[in-house]
Amino acid sequence: MAKVDTAPSEPHAPPARPRSSVPQVPRQASPEPSEPSNSATLIGSVQRAMRLLERVAEHEYGAPAKQLARETGLALPTAYHLLRTLVHEGYLRRDKGLFFLGEAAVRLSSSGAEQKRRSTVADTLARCRDAIGVPVYYAQYRDGEIEVVCVSDTPGNPAVEEWADFRETGHAHAIGQCLLSQLDEDARRDHLERHPVQSITPYTVRDGSSLLRRLERVRRMEPVVERQEYALGTVCAAIPITLGTTAATMALSLPVQQSDRLLSAARQLQEEIGRLLGSLAISISI
Structure with missing residues (x-):
């Protein structure tokens, strides 16, 4: 039994539009986004916080903020800000002006x-x-x-x-x-x-x-x-x-x-x- 072709017939091509008198400006291709360099993807505050953690870990009996700032090369206000954040998150603890590793850091180590x-x-x-x-x-x-x-x-x-x-x-x-x-x-x-x-x-x-x-x-x-x-x-x-x-x-x-x-x-x-x-x-x- 022959198959019946039920596909719709090809539509007639639309009439050509009149050309505009306005000259067409060729579209510029969007520039491809360039890959950021490795250094551009690094977050400086995280790097500085990690350096502080490493320094604190080296001081078994704790260290004051001024010493930690000096050892990491950070400005004292920046060091204070990061140290307070690390204490808040549990990675450091503060006792009598000295900073020690906190429970969160100990858990990471264990x-x-x-x-x-x-x-x-x-x-x-x-x-x-x-x-x-x-x-x-x-x-x-x-x-x-x-x-x-x-x-x-x-x-x-x-x-x-x-x-x-x-x-x-x-x-x-x-x-x-x-x-x-x-x-x-x-x-x-x-x-x-x-x-x-x-x-x-x-x-x-x-x-x-x-x-x-x-x-x-x-x-x-x-x-x-x-x-x-x-x-x-x-x-x-x-x-x-x-x-x-x-x-x-x-x-x-x-x-x-x-x-x-x-x-x-x-x-x-x-x-x-x-x-x-x-x-x-x-x-x-x-």
Whole structure:
């Protein structure tokens, strides 16, 4: 069946308009805005404020405005204005005419330090991962909860998927069992009251009493092993790390088909931790 062309016909061209007798002035192209130079985009008051912050940070016992103005090369009125603003925003505090770093500046500093510590942990895990060829985990027991701080894996050796909240299922995985084994009995019972034992897989420990008995049998510095208690098809081992009052652990996971590697890999991880404990120790307080 032939298609019918329903498009409107081409309209007739409009009649030509008579030319105006007024000469046409060609339009000038608008000049392209030029890119501002780097120096033009800098805000001088911010630069001066940062210099003041740096100088204050160098004076552990504080410094007066006149000294800070002299050290930064600022006019005294300008220095006063910026110092008052920094005090108002919490980056500085003033006490008896001396200026000190304020809480806002301290928070910035601690945030940077925390990032550095996390980077140290990530580097440590990556070394262990590459040395053993398994996914590696680092976790702590902090403020009454299990916290997986960092995981290092590869596409060829992926980490266990957190299909059930690690914090609520500590009874079922090696990380949680290892951390709970480092707590005293009261802290363990408190944790289990808040996060009761529940069946995760057919291999999960059945009740809190059974778990507590198992935790009591964990020997100091021995790997804690679980086989398919958290995730079917996966076996895990966790190494306890105790520095001061902080309970921490590094762990690894393997497919169940490689179960025969689990204990030897755990021993290898323990050896790697021993070699790297110095760098890990400074990061234990993340």
